[in-house]
Amino acid sequence: MEPILNYIDNEWIDPQVNDYAVVINPATGEGIAKTPLCGKAEVDMAAKAAADAFPAWRTTPVQDRVQYLFKLRDLLKAHMDEIGRTITNECGKTLDEAKAEMVRAIENVEVACGMPMMMKGEISEDIAPGIDEIMLRQPVGVCATIAPFNFPGMIPFWYLPYALAAGNTYVIKPSEKVPMTMQLIFKLIEQVGFPKGVVNLVHGSKDAVDAILDHPVIRAITFVGSTNTAKYIYRRAAENGKRVQAQGGAKNPVIILPDADMEMATKIIADSAFGCAGQRCLAVSMAVTVAEARNSFTELICDAAASRVVGYGLDHGVQMGPLINQASKERVEQLIGLGANEGASALVDGRGTTIKGYEGGLFVRPTVLADVQPGSEIWKTEIFGPVLSMMHVNTIDEAVTLANSHAYGNQASLFTSSGSAARKFRYEVDAGNIGINIGVAAPMAFFPFSGWKESFFGDMHGQGMDAVEFFTQKKVVIERWPKEWSRKF
Numbered sequence: 132m133e134p135i136l137n138y139i140d141n142e143w144i145d146p147q148v149n150d151y152a153v154v155i156n157p158a159t160g161e162g163i164a165k166t167p168l169c170g171k172a173e174v175d176m177a178a179k180a181a182a183d184a185f186p187a188w189r190t191t192p193v194q195d196r197v198q199y200l201f202k203l204r205d206l207l208k209a210h211m212d213e214i215g216r217t218i219t220n221e222c223g224k225t226l227d228e229a230k231a232e233m234v235r236a237i238e239n240v241e242v243a244c245g246m247p248m249m250m251k252g253e254i255s256e257d258i259a260p261g262i263d264e265i266m267l268r269q270p271v272g273v274c275a276t277i278a279p280f281n282f283p284g285m286i287p288f289w290y291l292p293y294a295l296a297a298g299n300t301y302v303i304k305p306s307e308k309v310p311m312t313m314q315l316i317f318k319l320i321e322q323v324g325f326p327k328g329v330v331n332l333v334h335g336s337k338d339a340v341d342a343i344l345d346h347p348v349i350r351a352i353t354f355v356g357s358t359n360t361a362k363y364i365y366r367r368a369a370e371n372g373k374r375v376q377a378q379g380g381a382k383n384p385v386i387i388l389p390d391a392d393m394e395m396a397t398k399i400i401a402d403s404a405f406g407c408a409g410q411r412c413l414a415v416s417m418a419v420t421v422a423e424a425r426n427s428f429t430e431l432i433c434d435a436a437a438s439r440v441v442g443y444g445l446d447h448g449v450q451m452g453p454l455i456n457q458a459s460k461e462r463v464e465q466l467i468g469l470g471a472n473e474g475a476s477a478l479v480d481g482r483g484t485t486i487k488g489y490e491g492g493l494f495v496r497p498t499v500l501a502d503v504q505p506g507s508e509i510w511k512t513e514i515f516g517p518v519l520s521m522m523h524v525n526t527i528d529e530a531v532t533l534a535n536s537h538a539y540g541n542q543a544s545l546f547t548s549s550g551s552a553a554r555k556f557r558y559e560v561d562a563g564n565i566g567i568n569i570g571v572a573a574p575m576a577f578f579p580f581s582g583w584k585e586s587f588f589g590d591m592h593g594q595g596m597d598a599v600e601f602f603t604q605k606k607v608v609i610e611r612w613p614k615e616w617s618r619k620f
C-alpha cells in the first residue's frame with residue numbers, strides 16, 4: 132500500500148498518528164491506502180510553515196508568482212492520464228470523467244495566471260484638489276481548503292491557484308476517502324519548486340478540520356461538502372473571525388417541456404443524472420415532465436437508465452462506476468426502498484447490482500423512481516447516487532413553483548425549444564446555476580461557481596473574479612500632495 136504523507140514546508144512527513152481511515156478502490160472493495168487522521172499538531176505545523184512563508188511570497192511580484200502556476204499547469208497536463216487513473220481507482224468514476232475534472236482544474240490554473248491583470252488596484256485622482264484616492268488589493272494571508280470526496284482533483288483548484296497567485300500561502304485538507312489524488316498532485320507541486328511553506332497538505336477528517344477552523348493564523352477558509360458540514364464550518368469559522376465560503380449539498384431539478392427535442396434531452400439528462408454515479412453536486416436528480424412530455428420522456432429515460440454500461444471505470448466502454456463506499460451503497464439502496472414505501476414506483480431498480488469480475492464492488496445501477504411525491508422524504512433528501520426521481524405537472528408555472536419549493540438551490544435545468552419559456556425559467560428559478568438544454572451547468576473557470584439557498588453559505592464564490600475577491604482584501608488609501616510642496620524642488 133502506498134503510504135499517505137503530509138507535505139509541509141516542502142518536506143514529505145509521515146505523521147505519527149494512532150488512527151487511520153482505510154481507502155478502498157470502490158470498484159473492487161479492496162483496501163489501497165490508509166489515510167492518517169491528523170489533528171491539531173499537524174495542522175499547526177502546516178499553518179506555521181504557511182505563515183512563515185507568507186511575507187516573502189507576498190512580496191514576490193505577481194508576474195513572478197504566476198510563473199510557478201504556468202509550470203504547474205504544464206505538469207498537470209503532462210500527468211493527466213496518471214492523475215485520472217488515480218481518481219478512478221480511489222473515487223470510482225470512469226477515466227473519461229476523471230480526466231474531464233482535471234481539464235476544469237487546469238482551466239482554473241490558466242485563469243489564475245491572469246492575476247497580474249485581475250488584482251490590479253484602482254485610482255481616482257483629484258477627489259479634492261491635490262488629493263488622490265487609491266484602492267489596493269492585498270493578499271489575506273494563510274488560507275485553507277477543506278475538500279469533499281467526489282472531485283478529488285478539481286475542487287481544490289477552484290481556489291488554490293487564485294490564492295497563490297494573489298500572494299497567499301495555503302493548506303489543503305483533502306477528503307480522507309480520497310487522499311491519493313492530492314498526494315500525486317503535490318508530487319507535481321514539489322517539482323514546480325514553490326518556496327518552502329507556500330503550499331502544504333494535511334490529511335485527516337474532523338479533528339484536522341476543527342484545527343483548521345480554530346487556528347489563529349488561518350485567515351480564510353473554503354469548504355465544499357454536504358450541507359450539514361457546510362453549516363458547521365460556516366458557523367465555526369465565522370465565530371473565529373475568518374473569511375469563509377462553504378458550498379453544500381444539492382437536489383437539482385430538470386424540467387422537460389413537451390416541445391423539447393426528446394432524444395437529445397434524454398441523452399443529456401441521463402449523462403447528468405447517472406454520470407459519476409450521481410455523485411456530483413450538479414447532477415440532475417428530479418425530473419419534472421410537463422403535460423404531454425411525460426410518456427415519451429419516461430420511456431426514453433428508462434431505456435437510457437437500463438442500458439447504461441456499469442463497471443470498473445478503467446475498463447473499456449464503461450459509462451458509470453461504483454459508489455464511493457459500502458455505507459454509501461447501503462444508504463442509496465435504503466433511500467430507493469424508502470421511495471417505494473412513500474408511494475413512488477421504481478421503473479428501473481438498480482438495487483442488488485453485482486458486476487462480473489468485480490463482485491466486491493459497490494455498484495448500484497441507474498434507477499428511475501416515478502410518481503415521487505413533493506414533500507416526501509425521498510423528495511427532500513439528497514441521495515447522491517444514480518437515482519432519478521420523476522414528477523409530473525401540467526404547466527411550466529407549476530414546474531417552476533415545484534423547483535423553487537425545494538430547500539436546495541444549486542442548479543436547475545430546462546429542456547425546451549421555446550425562447551420565452553427559457554427566459555421565464557432563467558428569470559424565475561431560485562438557483563445559482565441554470566442550464567437551458569444543458570444537464571450539468573458547470574461554469575467555466577472564468578465565471579463564479581456556487582449555489583443558492585441551502586447549497587451555499589457565504590458571499591464570495593469560487594473561480595474567476597469571485598476567487599480574486601475572496602483571496603484579496605481591499606485597502607483604500609487617500610493621499611494629499613499639495614501642488615505648492617513641489618515648488619520646493
Ligand code: NAD
Nearest residue numbers: 278279280305306336337340356357360378379380381412
Ligand atoms: P462531507 O461533508 O462528508 O465531507 C467534506 C469534508 O468535510 C471532508 O474533508 C471531511 O473530512 C470533512 N468533514 C466531514 N464531516 C465533518 C464533520 N462532522 N466536522 C468537520 N469536518 C467534517 O462531504 P462528502 O461526502 O465528502 O461530499 C459529498 C457532498 O459534497 C454532497 O453533499 C455534495 O452535494 C457536496 N458537494 C457540493 C459541491 C458544491 O459545489 N456545492 C461540490 C461537490 C460536492
